[in-house]
Amino acid sequence: GDSVTQMEGPVTLSEEACLTINCTYTATGYPSLFWYVQYPGEGLQLLLKATKADDKGSNKGFEATYRKETTSFHLEKGSVQVSDSAVYFCALTSYGKLTFGQGTILTVHP
Amino acid sequence: DGGITQSPKYLFRKEGQNVTLSCEQNLNHDAMYWYRQDPGQGLRLIYYSQIVNDFQKGDIAEGYSVSREKKESFPLTVTSAQKNPTAFYLCASSGPGRASMNQPQHFGDGTRLSIL
Numbered sequence: 001g002d003s004v005t006q007m008e009g010p011v012t013l014s015e016e017a018c019l020t021i022n023c024t025y026t027a028t029g030y031p032s033l034f035w036y037v038q039y040p041g042e043g044l045q046l047l048l049k050a051t052k053a054d055d056k057g058s059n060k061g062f063e064a065t066y067r068k069e070t071t072s073f074h075l076e077k078g079s080v081q082v083s084d085s086a087v088y089f090c091a092l093t094s095y096g097k098l099t100f101g102q103g104t105i106l107t108v109h110p
Numbered sequence: 111d112g113g114i115t116q117s118p119k120y121l122f123r124k125e126g127q128n129v130t131l132s133c134e135q136n137l138n139h140d141a142m143y144w145y146r147q148d149p150g151q152g153l154r155l156i157y158y159s160q161i162v163n164d165f166q167k168g169d170i171a172e173g174y175s176v177s178r179e180k181k182e183s184f185p186l187t188v189t190s191a192q193k194n195p196t197a198f199y200l201c202a203s204s205g206p207g208r209a210s211m212n213q214p215q216h217f218g219d220g221t222r223l224s225i226l
Binding site: 004 | 153202213
């Protein structure tokens with residue numbers, strides 16, 4: 001079946017540091033890929049998405065590129081802020097069903 | 111503003127009791143979903159519904175039941191058969207139309223269920 005694997009967390013960074021959260025997937029067919037963010041005590045919010053190979057999703061300074069050859073969708077940001085502290089989930093959808101990674105906790109210190 | 115409302119935010123259940131979690135959306139979405147979130151395990155799909163009066167089991171449906179009598183509402187009942195119900199429950203929706211590969215899901219703020 002489909003699966004998503006994220007890098008182990010938690011990740012702790014200083015403000016203005018660079019961020020990369022790795023995500024790889026296995027899926028049948030041609031899935032769409034998503035990054036969701038969850039702030040403390042809240043539900044998930046869609047951060048960005050990519051629907052086909054080589055697409056780049058971007059939002060709020062975050063980027064991720066759909067790499068079919070490496071089955072990856074790594075999340076990157078050039079300069080993180082304290083307000084970026086949250087849990088980040090990589091996910092794919094295949095035939096309407098979302099499959100999530102286990103989540104990566106990001107903490108950014110001033 | 112359109113969105114998904116889950117209530118209550120916190121819920122406590124005694125052993126042996128059934129409890130129902132509410133999920134209402136005013137996004138005019140056709141598809142709705144229930145997920146369970148446990149620490150370090152991401153989200154797991156409990157049930158989903160593509161249209162009114164129709165729903166399918168997800169990956170961990172045992173001990174749960176749902177109904178979809180109205181487009182806007184998709185309540186989840188955690189029955190006494192669910193042996194480990196303590197978790198954070200998230201409702202989501204997508205649309206318009208039946209769930210498709212390109213549609214993101216929109217989430218409520220969740221209900222945290224605890225056993226007394």
